[in-house]
Amino acid sequence: MSSRRWSVSTALVPMIVGFVTPMALEAQQVAYAATAVSALDSVTQAAVARELVRARTRGLPVQPLVAKVREGQIKRAAPERIRIAVAALSVRLDSARSALGPTSTAAELVAGADAIAAGVDQESLRTVRTASGARDLAAPLGALAQLVASGVEARRATRMIVELLKKDAGPRELLAFGMAVETDVGAGVPAEESAVFRLRAIETQGVGSERVTVAGAPDIPLGQTTTGRPSGGTKRKP
Amino acid sequence: MRRAIASSIGGLLVLTGMGRPLGAQHHAALDVGVSVVRFLDESTTVAGPSLGLTSSADGRRLFGRVNLGGVGTIGAASGSATVVGGARAPVGGRWILEGSGELFGVAGTSVHSAVAATGAGRAIRLLGDGGIWARAAASMAHREAGAMPAQALEAGTWWSWSRVRVSALVLDQHAQGQLFTGPRRDLLVGTVPVHYQEGTVDARIESDAFSLDLAAGVRRDPDAASVYEPTVELTAAFWQSASRAWTISVSRQPPDWVRGADAAAWVSTGMRFYEPRPAMARAARIRPVVVVDSGDGPRRVRVLAPGAHTVELMADFTDWTPVTLTPGRDAFEGTIPLSPGTHRLVVRLDGGAWRPAANTPAVDDDLGGRVGLLVVP
Numbered sequence: 001m002s003s004r005r006w007s008v009s010t011a012l013v014p015m016i017v018g019f020v021t022p023m024a025l026e027a028q029q030v031a032y033a034a035t036a037v038s039a040l041d042s043v044t045q046a047a048v049a050r051e052l053v054r055a056r057t058r059g060l061p062v063q064p065l066v067a068k069v070r071e072g073q074i075k076r077a078a079p080e081r082i083r084i085a086v087a088a089l090s091v092r093l094d095s096a097r098s099a100l101g102p103t104s105t106a107a108e109l110v111a112g113a114d115a116i117a118a119g120v121d122q123e124s125l126r127t128v129r130t131a132s133g134a135r136d137l138a139a140p141l142g143a144l145a146q147l148v149a150s151g152v153e154a155r156r157a158t159r160m161i162v163e164l165l166k167k168d169a170g171p172r173e174l175l176a177f178g179m180a181v182e183t184d185v186g187a188g189v190p191a192e193e194s195a196v197f198r199l200r201a202i203e204t205q206g207v208g209s210e211r212v213t214v215a216g217a218p219d220i221p222l223g224q225t226t227t228g229r230p231s232g233g234t235k236r237k238p
Numbered sequence: 239m240r241r242a243i244a245s246s247i248g249g250l251l252v253l254t255g256m257g258r259p260l261g262a263q264h265h266a267a268l269d270v271g272v273s274v275v276r277f278l279d280e281s282t283t284v285a286g287p288s289l290g291l292t293s294s295a296d297g298r299r300l301f302g303r304v305n306l307g308g309v310g311t312i313g314a315a316s317g318s319a320t321v322v323g324g325a326r327a328p329v330g331g332r333w334i335l336e337g338s339g340e341l342f343g344v345a346g347t348s349v350h351s352a353v354a355a356t357g358a359g360r361a362i363r364l365l366g367d368g369g370i371w372a373r374a375a376a377s378m379a380h381r382e383a384g385a386m387p388a389q390a391l392e393a394g395t396w397w398s399w400s401r402v403r404v405s406a407l408v409l410d411q412h413a414q415g416q417l418f419t420g421p422r423r424d425l426l427v428g429t430v431p432v433h434y435q436e437g438t439v440d441a442r443i444e445s446d447a448f449s450l451d452l453a454a455g456v457r458r459d460p461d462a463a464s465v466y467e468p469t470v471e472l473t474a475a476f477w478q479s480a481s482r483a484w485t486i487s488v489s490r491q492p493p494d495w496v497r498g499a500d501a502a503a504w505v506s507t508g509m510r511f512y513e514p515r516p517a518m519a520r521a522a523r524i525r526p527v528v529v530v531d532s533g534d535g536p537r538r539v540r541v542l543a544p545g546a547h548t549v550e551l552m553a554d555f556t557d558w559t560p561v562t563l564t565p566g567r568d569a570f571e572g573t574i575p576l577s578p579g580t581h582r583l584v585v586r587l588d589g590g591a592w593r594p595a596a597n598t599p600a601v602d603d604d605l606g607g608r609v610g611l612l613v614v615p
Binding site (some may be wrong): 142145149172189 | 298328329330332334364525527532552554557558559577578579580582596597598599600601602603604605606607611613614615
C-alpha cells in the first residue's frame with residue numbers, strides 16, 4: 001500500500017509542475033510549488049493540484065495558492081483543512097478579478113482577495129477601482145482590508161478610501177491610515193470613531209505630510225498603544 | 239457533624255470559586271493540593287485534598303470564565319462550579335461598557351444544593367496604564383431559606399506596571415443572611431437583611447518565575463459581632479517549569495452573604511499546572527507593533543515590543559519560516575526581502591503563542607488561526 005501511495009505522489013508532482021510551468025512562473029517558483037505540494041499526502045496533493053490547474057486555467061495567480069499550502073504545512077494544519085483553505089483562496093482571487101477586471105496585477109488580486117476575506121464586497125472593490133483610475137490598486141485595497149478588519153463598516157471604509165484617493169493620497173498615507181486605526185482599536189477606541197479622527201487628521205495636515213512616511217508606524221497616538229486591558233473588578237482570587 | 243462539615247466545605251468552595259481579575263487572553267490553571275480550613279463562627283476545622291480548575295478566555299468584545307472546584311475529607315465531599323460570561327464595547331472617549339452574568343452552584347454528599355445568579359453592568363474608563371470603573375450588580379440566590387436577593391454598588395481603580403499590578407475597590411452591599419441556631423448551627427430560624435461596606439486593595443508582584451498575590455481590606459458591618467472585620471489573602475507561587483508552580487495560600491475572609499459562605503481562615507498548599515510562568519504571561523500582554531521602513535530592495539522590518547527578550551516573525555514573505563529578529567536600540571529588527579503589496583504575518587514573543595501584531599488588523603487564515611494584514615507601499 002505504501003509503495004502504491006508513493007507512486008501516486010511522485011506522479012502528481014510532475015503533473016503540478018507541468019501545469020504550473022506554462023504559467024510563466026520563474027524556475028524557482030516551480031521548484032517551490034513542487035516541493036510544497038509534494039509534502040502532502042496523495043489525496044490532498046491531487047485535490048490541491050486540481051485547484052492549481054483550475055486557477056491557472058482561469059488566469060489566476062498560482063503562487064498565493066502554493067504559499068497557502070506552505071503556510072498550512074508550517075502551521076501543521078490537517079491536509080483536508082489545507083485543501084479547503086486553498087480552494088477558499090482560489091474563490092476569493094476569482095471574485096477579486098471579476099470585480100477588478102481581467103487586467104489586474106497579481107498584487108492587486110491578492111489585495112482584493114484579502115479585502116474580501118476581511119468582509120469587503122465586490123461592489124466596493126469596483127468602486128475603489130473606479131476611483132483609482134490608472135493607479136496601482138494594491139495599497140488602496142490593502143488599506144481598505146485593514147479598515148474593515150479593524151471593525152469599520154465596509155461601505156463606510158470604502159467611502160473613506162475613495163475620499164483619500166480623490167485627494168491624491170499615496171500608498172504610504174493610505175497604509176499609515178489603516179494601521180493607525182488598528183492601533184487605536186487595540187487601545188480601546190471604537191473603530192469608526194478612530195477612522196473619522198484619523199481621516200480628519202490626514203486632511204488637516206494635508207496629504208503627503210511627512211508625518212506618515214513609514215508603513216505601520218503608530219504616528220498619532222489617539223489611544224494608548226502599549227497596554228490598556230481593563231483589569232480588576234473582583235476582590236478575591238481563587 | 240457530617241452535615242456541618244459538608245456545609246463548611248460548601249462554604250469553602252464558595253470562597254475558592256470566586257473569580258479572578260480580568261487577565262490574559264486565554265488562561266487555564268489546575269490546582270491540586272491540600273487545605274486546612276477553620277470556620278470562624280463555628281470553631282470547626284477541616285482538612286483534606288482539594289482540586290480546582292480555572293479556564294478563561296478574554297477577547298476584544300467577549301469574555302468568559304469557568305471555575306470548577308472540589309474538596310474532600312473523611313466521609314464527605316463537595317464541589318462547586320462558576321460560569322461567567324459577558325461582553326464589553328467601547329463607547330467613545332476611552333469609555334468601555336461591560337455587561338456580565340454569573341451562575342454559581344454548589345452540591346455535596348450531604349449538603350443542600352445552592353445556586354446563585356448575578357447580573358452586573360460596569361462602566362470602565364481607561365487612563366494611561368490603568369483606569370477606573372463603577373459597577374452595579376444584582377443577585378438572586380436560592381438556599382435553605384428560599385430565594386434571597388442581593389444588590390451591590392462598586393467603584394474601583396487599577397494601575398499596571400511591567401511587574402506590578404494594583405487595584406482597589408470600595409463596595410456597598412445589600413444582601414440577605416440566614417440565621418441558624420442549635421449547637422451545630424443547623425436549625426434555620428429565618429433571614430435578616432444585611433448591609434455592609436467593604437474596601438479592598440489587591441496587588442500582584444511578580445518576577446520571571448515567582449508571583450505574589452496580596453489582597454487586604456476591611457468590612458464595616460454595624461450589625462456584625464465585630465463592626466470592622468479584616469479581609470486578608472496572600473498567595474505565593476514558585477514556578478518550577480514553564481507551566482508548573484508550587485503554591486501556598488493563606489487567607490482570612492468574612493462571610494459571603496451573597497453566595498452563602500461562612501467566615502473562614504485557611505492555609506492551602508499544592509501544585510498549580512498549566513499557568514504559564516510570569517515571564518511568559520508578561521510577553522502575552524505586550525502588544526507588538528510592526529514597522530516596515532520605506533525603500534527599495536530588502537526592507538528593514540522592526541518590531542516594537544518593549545519588555546520582550548526574543549521576537550520571531552513568520553510571514554508569507556519569509557515563506558512561513560520563523561525568523562528571529564535581532565534586538566536593536568529600541569526595537570527588534572531584521573532585513574528581509576519584501577515586495578510592495580499586502581502580506582500576512584504573525585509574531586511570537588519570548589517563545590509564546592504566534593499572534594498578529596497590534597497594528598496589523600487580523601483576518602482568518604482559513605487554517606483555524608488569525609494572521610495580521612501588513613500592507614507595504
